[in-house]
Amino acid sequence: MTAPGPTSLEARALDALRRAYAPYSKFRVGAAVQMSGETFDGANVENASYGLAICAERTAVFAAVIAGAHRLEAIAVCTEASPPSSPCGACRQVLLEFAPDPAAVTVIAINPRGERRTWTLAALIPDGFSGRELP
Ligand code: THU
Numbered sequence: 001m002t003a004p005g006p007t008s009l010e011a012r013a014l015d016a017l018r019r020a021y022a023p024y025s026k027f028r029v030g031a032a033v034q035m036s037g038e039t040f041d042g043a044n045v046e047n048a049s050y051g052l053a054i055c056a057e058r059t060a061v062f063a064a065v066i067a068g069a070h071r072l073e074a075i076a077v078c079t080e081a082s083p084p085s086s087p088c089g090a091c092r093q094v095l096l097e098f099a100p101d102p103a104a105v106t107v108i109a110i111n112p113r114g115e116r117r118t119w120t121l122a123a124l125i126p127d128g129f130s131g132r133e134l135p
Helices: 006-019 056-066 088-098
Strands: 030-035 038-043 073-078 106-110 114-121
Touching: 006 030, 006 038, 006 056, 006 073, 006 106, 030 056, 038 056, 056 073, 056 088
Parallel strands: 073 106
Antiparallel strands: 030 038, 030 073, 106 114
């Protein structure tokens, strides 16, 4: 028996990692989101003014939203970390914004060595701020 290969979402995240712009941290991140049935890629993009860096997860989600896809179904994130690194808190909050059912959203973290971790979004951001409290 061989281990199962990467899903297409994982393959897209791995490919996106190669397009990361991370000359400062050298921590390249690729992401692929499935939103409203379509897949969108993202990668982290850094800046000489360090605080302007944006994470891979958010570039992927924003690409989806700009294309009109608002319903988050799954996300794969690829880093070179071992074990694979999970989305930061800011990205978890952005993912939650577009998740009608956080318990039904699969979050997959992988690395090029084939290691994999999975969660639901609900597990990564329990009792998150959804905006329902807003006036
Ligand atoms: N980064 C991501 O792209 N996603 C995360 O969830 C965590 C961090 C990026 C931001 C920055 O370019 C580099 O990784 C180091 O923090």
